[in-house]
Amino acid sequence: xxxxxxxxxxxxxxxxxxxxxxxxxxxxxxxxxxxxxxxxxxxxxxxxxxxxxxxxxxxxxxxxxxxxxxxxxxxxxxxxxxxxxxxxxxxxxxxxxxxxxxxxxxxxxxxxxxxxxxxxxxxxxxxxxxxxxxxxxxxxxxxxxxxxxxxxxxxxxxxxxxxxxxxxxxxxxxxxxxxxxxxxxxxx
Amino acid sequence: xxxxxxxxxxxxxxxxxxxxxxxxxxxxxxxxxxxxxxxxxxxxxxxxxxxxxxxxxxxxxxxxxxxxxxxxxxxxxxxxxxxxxxxxxxxxxxxxxxxxxxxxxxxxxxxxxxxxxxxxxxxxxxxxxxxxxxxxxxxxxxxxxx
Numbered sequence: 001x002x003x004x005x006x007x008x009x010x011x012x013x014x015x016x017x018x019x020x021x022x023x024x025x026x027x028x029x030x031x032x033x034x035x036x037x038x039x040x041x042x043x044x045x046x047x048x049x050x051x052x053x054x055x056x057x058x059x060x061x062x063x064x065x066x067x068x069x070x071x072x073x074x075x076x077x078x079x080x081x082x083x084x085x086x087x088x089x090x091x092x093x094x095x096x097x098x099x100x101x102x103x104x105x106x107x108x109x110x111x112x113x114x115x116x117x118x119x120x121x122x123x124x125x126x127x128x129x130x131x132x133x134x135x136x137x138x139x140x141x142x143x144x145x146x147x148x149x150x151x152x153x154x155x156x157x158x159x160x161x162x163x164x165x166x167x168x169x170x171x172x173x174x175x176x177x178x179x180x181x182x183x184x185x186x187x188x
Numbered sequence: 189x190x191x192x193x194x195x196x197x198x199x200x201x202x203x204x205x206x207x208x209x210x211x212x213x214x215x216x217x218x219x220x221x222x223x224x225x226x227x228x229x230x231x232x233x234x235x236x237x238x239x240x241x242x243x244x245x246x247x248x249x250x251x252x253x254x255x256x257x258x259x260x261x262x263x264x265x266x267x268x269x270x271x272x273x274x275x276x277x278x279x280x281x282x283x284x285x286x287x288x289x290x291x292x293x294x295x296x297x298x299x300x301x302x303x304x305x306x307x308x309x310x311x312x313x314x315x316x317x318x319x320x321x322x323x324x325x326x327x328x329x330x331x332x333x334x
Binding site: 021149152166 | 247
């Protein structure tokens, strides 16, 4: 491995959890159980690594834009893949609609990523820090926080989905927020 | 001893119940302030430990909002897509056929609300639609008053 590739890999890795959060938010929440955003991000980082010579930019902002483009492409492919799979297995209507809706949305996202000039992430350090810290939370706390804040679910919806009481979900959110605060403050 | 202090579990449950109300209020527009929460539950005022925990929670939530606000800004095509808003009558530009999206959403003014999202400014325009920066309208005014 040459130096440029090694360096790129190092820089790219910093964005992993940010990309996972981003991809997850783009995903229709009914498809979250069928498609794991972190798998698509893993594949995206692998491709970025393999095709590093295609990256011509000089700045980190350009690299992030490049990563987001690959990610948007891969998410679209993954959702189209679900559509093919679903056609054979079952034709659950709400899922079909969710897949349809999601692929339209991914096409929109991809178009944005392709037409947008690369720019610095808004408050880059805070964003990356939050994404990394969220990734370290216990699974149930992270799931509750993502559904609440990333997907806008109500506590009742989360409770039904997770098979817990509303007060238990409030407890998860409370403990998750507390842990995030402790770690975010610590690293400041 | 007739004096009965609530067990830790009972305290936790009381607090979580108050937090459920907080999250629900936030979802329907605006999270209550600390004082509003205590006004709704005057029984809590005699329990300094619980009040302290509410303060701590509001601090945590405020810090999280500050951090996640930065993420929201990068998440330009976010959409609220829960099961419950399937039959929501509010027009959502991201649900329209792609070809229609740019046309119908092409001339929106900042401040326009789409479900939970408020348009802030136009970011990009292309063959497939128009992209707006948005903020989450239900976060506005939701910070604790301290």
